Amino acid sequence: MTDARHHRQRILAEVGEAGQRRLEHASVAIVGVGGLGSPVALYLAAAGVGHLGLVDDQRVELSNLNRQILFEECDVGRPKVEAAAGRLRLLDPALRLDEREENVRASNVAGLLAEYDLVVDGTDAFETKFLLNDAAVLLHKPLVHGAVLQWGGQVTTVLPGGPCLRCLFKEPPEPDEAPTCEEAGIMGAATGVVGSVQAEEALKVLLNVGTPLSGRIFQHDGLGGEARVTTFPRDPNCPVCSPRARITDLSRYDEQVSPRGHVLV
């Protein structure tokens, strides 16, 4: 059955029979099942990633539907993870899906991510993005970071031993420096571009093919119709991934990092 379903991927030299089996046995945690999580979940499910963990504590709202294409109008009010799982099963009933209706925090992040091979960041708060980065570095898990605002966004992939988000942006921005999506608005398809790039990155890392965005960042300016990839080096003083790390222990995260994601120690 899987044979016909994934035929077009198995005949791709970069995937092949072995690659398709690898995807079937792979597991991915999608943290945040919203604008980014929608295309990520759809494309990873379609590609044949056998086991997906959906992590989100929110319910579907009507204002989500200008971009969150996993949901339908009749899902409004339902937990996102439940509605998402229902839709993904319609795409492939054989998928193993974990519905984790939880908000990711320092105290539960290690447990939530433990059983997955790779983490995709589909969250929308800076402090959570930095928490996922720090957790991925400390747990040695690959992380595909994505963020979106207004007409564009960015993606970078944090691989164990490679540069991380804090090498590039040491701290999350101050609240007055970065408006929220609610204030600034968001063009729906921009989340689709960024989320699809995240899905493509996740597949490459799982398949161990191509060149992932490790030490590189994809930046998309939808309004200008521009997409570029630039490189960035590892920060020898990075607070989490360098030998001089000050963020060292998720169980002491609250002592080492402020609630807004800034390094304390």
Add this chain to the structure above:
Amino acid sequence: MPAPSFTAEQRQRYARHLTLAEMGPVGQQRLMQSRVLIVGVGALGSPVALYLAAAGVGTIGLVDHDQVRLSNLQRQVVHSVDGLEQAKVEVAARTVRSLNPDVMVQTIEATVDERNAMAILGRYDVIVDGTDSFRARYLLSDAAYLLKKPLVHGSIFRIEGQVTVFQPGRGCYRCLYPEPPPAGAIGESEQVGVLAALPGIIGTIQAAETIKLITRVGDGLVNRVLLHDAMAMTFQEVRYQRNRACPLCGDRPSIRSLVDYGAFTGAEAVR
């Protein structure tokens, strides 16, 4: 134009667009009054249909002659197992209506060809190319130009994809590719592999370009092709101009109506 008015439900549904400076209520109203035709409801047409419906495009036309197959579900995310062996346009229409019942969906279960193209394309403001054959790409480009309608072109091949916008008078598919590749040189069939997420990237960029055309904001990918390589994860922009010798949109055009695209591209009748 009178100030746009929205229902309470629309104000919630489109809240993130209404606060977006370049879009706002005027842009949202333009979307709601627009008519977009998506030709090909497969790998590219899936994200295009989903994101245009989510954005609130008033009328979406879906054209495809094919039925949903199991092997489509590896990348065609608008479809699902309960639509297997049914017409792609009908299955996609159901998904789109469930996402946004405000959207008027028109389904056309047919192959767009030289006989019906002008009539079908003529009813829409913007045409999106989600097809997978050279025959269809030249046909859509010629028809859109002759009808003076913008065409949002996208195509994928294995691990690569490209997007550009053809604005009538500013270059067409023939300016970019004057001649089709030799028949059979580039596979168009089930024998060519494709990575699941690649059409998502190309299709969502097509959706974004369509939304920019309708709302008249930003810099469209006109006279520019955006090329993407999934494995290298690179994006490259290549500029092109209208070819003054183009037989379609050049200074002395020889093509004034649709031609025989099967003969031109060496393709058999479309699969």
